[in-house]
Amino acid sequence: LGVKDSHQMTIFRIIAAILHLGNLEFQAERDGDSCSISSEDEHLNNFCSLLGVEHSQMQHWLCHQK
Numbered sequence: 001l002g003v004k005d006s007h008q009m010t011i012f013r014i015i016a017a018i019l020h021l022g023n024l025e026f027q028a029e030r031d032g033d034s035c036s037i038s039s040e041d042e043h044l045n046n047f048c049s050l051l052g053v054e055h056s057q058m059q060h061w062l063c064h065q066k
Helices: 005-022 042-051 055-061
Strands: 026-028 035-037
Touching (some): 042 055
Antiparallel strands (some): 026 035
C-alpha cells in the first residue's frame, strides 16, 4: 500500500491497543450503575503502554461518564 515503516508501526500499535481495550474485564459494583477495572488487568496495562496514556486516569475515565 506504500505506507512508510514508521507509519505502519504506529497503525499496528493503535490496532493492538484497541484489541486490548476490547478484552478489558469490568466488574459491576453493588448498585449496578457503576463499575470498576482491576488495577492489575494486563489488558489495561498493555493498552496504556501502547498509547502512552496514564494508567490511573484511563482506569478512572473508562468507568465514569463525565
